[in-house]
Amino acid sequence: MTTYDARFRVWRGDAEGGDLRDFTVEVHDGEVVLDIVHRLQATQAPDLAVRWNCKAGKCGSCSAEINGRPRLMCMTRMSVFDRTETVTITPLRAFPVVRDLVTDVSFNYEKARSVPAFVPPAGLAPGEYRMQQVDVERSQEFRKCIECFLCQDTCHVVRDHEENKPAFAGPRFLMRVAELDMHPLDAAEETGLDRKRTAQEEHGLGYCNITKCCTEVCPEGIKITDNALIPLKERAVDRKYDPLVWLGTRIRRRSASDPR
Ligand code: SF4
Numbered sequence: 001m002t003t004y005d006a007r008f009r010v011w012r013g014d015a016e017g018g019d020l021r022d023f024t025v026e027v028h029d030g031e032v033v034l035d036i037v038h039r040l041q042a043t044q045a046p047d048l049a050v051r052w053n054c055k056a057g058k059c060g061s062c063s064a065e066i067n068g069r070p071r072l073m074c075m076t077r078m079s080v081f082d083r084t085e086t087v088t089i090t091p092l093r094a095f096p097v098v099r100d101l102v103t104d105v106s107f108n109y110e111k112a113r114s115v116p117a118f119v120p121p122a123g124l125a126p127g128e129y130r131m132q133q134v135d136v137e138r139s140q141e142f143r144k145c146i147e148c149f150l151c152q153d154t155c156h157v158v159r160d161h162e163e164n165k166p167a168f169a170g171p172r173f174l175m176r177v178a179e180l181d182m183h184p185l186d187a188a189e190e191t192g193l194d195r196k197r198t199a200q201e202e203h204g205l206g207y208c209n210i211t212k213c214c215t216e217v218c219p220e221g222i223k224i225t226d227n228a229l230i231p232l233k234e235r236a237v238d239r240k241y242d243p244l245v246w247l248g249t250r251i252r253r254r255s256a257s258d259p260r
């Protein structure tokens, strides 16, 4: 086994402020950045705060920024860096710091709660649902999400614009709206819930200018922009400019204002 000493710069601090600290840590063959953070805790910085669980790219907890790029620490091999390079590890920039590499991601849980759940079709019990395989596969791609929030962190709409957060759900949750809107069995419309309208008016779909940065950082390889956000935009526009929908809205408005 070969080992070498690598230089790391790690952000240390809390909500009040902090700075980058330099460390030299031993690296072994085959290790990932999370191994190094653990060795740093074990040998030099026992109070370094870091969140992780599975070390297998499945729990979504070890998200951080490595050399400025949002990544999972457990899925980033040390071999991708030059041995002479200083590897800088900082907390996710779009969310408030709790301590060191741990951020408060509750913004994402609030947005998750703002998306109404699947509405089961009337008259069918679970087990009686039937879908085309193509529809199953579309949902399954989105269901691979591990909620690491790297896409949420990287999206420029909120990354440097805290003021946009109330109006923008972010790629992960717009993808959830898209998944439900494209679900052939979702009966939301029958209950008066127009997911296309809520995507625009409540979840800020219009803020997304399809830069695809979210797709680039997704560790599950989900094509967030191409398969969820762009189709959702197309569906929302189709709905807005559909002449039958337009006529229906006018008639509904007129009957609401005419008491006869
Ligand atoms: S494609 Fe849209 S949601 Fe994704 S990073 Fe760009 S602006 Fe944000």
Ligand code: SF4
Binding pocket: 144, 145, 146, 147, 148, 149, 150, 151, 152, 172, 214, 217, 218, 219, 220, 221, 222, 224
């Ligand atoms: S869509 Fe991808 S990047 Fe976004 S939270 Fe899910 S797994 Fe993470």
Ligand code: FES
Binding pocket: 052, 053, 054, 055, 056, 057, 058, 059, 060, 061, 062, 063, 072, 073, 074, 075
């Ligand atoms: S520790 Fe679970 S995804 Fe990295």
